[in-house]
Amino acid sequence: MPIAFEITIKGKVQGVFYRASTRDKATELGISGWCMNLDNGDVLIHAEGERVDLNALLLWCKVGPPKAKVDQVLHRETELKNYSGFRIRRA
Structure with a gap:
């Protein structure tokens, strides 16, 4: 049964292809949703x-x-939105 996670990545995760790599990994795993950069330097993933x-x-x-330096990964279960595919969102 599908569920949804909201994931926040903290560290040096912008400007290192984190979002594109996340999209590739999510697609490989059959995960749908999105990811985006936040103004505070974090990456947010649904x-x-x-x-x-x-x-x-x-x-x-x-x-x-390879170029990322992840300091912390926070996650919580959240509401399922039934997205199809995985995309990169622009703030």
Whole structure:
């Protein structure tokens, strides 16, 4: 049964292809939703899928792409919106 996570990534995660890499990983895992940069330097992700796949995305988020330096990953379960596909949002 699909669920949704809101994930906030803190650290050096802007300007290092974090969003594009997140989209690629989410697509690989069959996760739908979106990600976007926040004004405070964080990346926000809304991810929907099976719990096992979302947990795999969370593990990936703790490392991210090669140039990222992730300090903290926060997540909470949130309302399912039934997105199709995964895209990068612009603020």
